[in-house]
Amino acid sequence: MATSVTGALNEGKETQVGxxxxxxxxxxxxxxxxxxxxxxxxxxGSSGAGPELGKELSGEAEAIVESxxxxxxxxVISEWRGVADFSGKKPQLAxxxxxxxxKTG
Numbered sequence: 705m706a707t708s709v710t711g712a713l714n715e716g717k718e719t720q721v722g723x724x725x726x727x728x729x730x731x732x733x734x735x736x737x738x739x740x741x742x743x744x745x746x747x748x749g750s751s752g753a754g755p756e757l758g759k760e761l762s763g764e765a766e767a768i769v770e771s772x773x774x775x776x777x778x779x780v781i782s783e784w785r786g787v788a789d790f791s792g793k794k795p796q797l798a799x800x801x802x803x804x805x806x807k808t809g
Contacts, residue, residue: 743767746777755779
């Protein structure tokens, strides 16, 4: 069973999680179909009235495994920006994936 869980974690397209100098875990958002997604476990003991985010996870495979282990739900967060195209006769409204990590350089 351990190999199937490990295999499921390795099959995802998310970036690998690195460790900082002090052992602090750095998570990176997964990019799926041009949109950035972040994964969070629900906060233990939350009332369910609204989403209360707990621990951030590196990808959906890890979120599923942690959800099974803890019995908690998990949330997938994506960020969008509204865009408008006024070049034609009728304005077109759409959305585009927002960049969570600004380009440096």
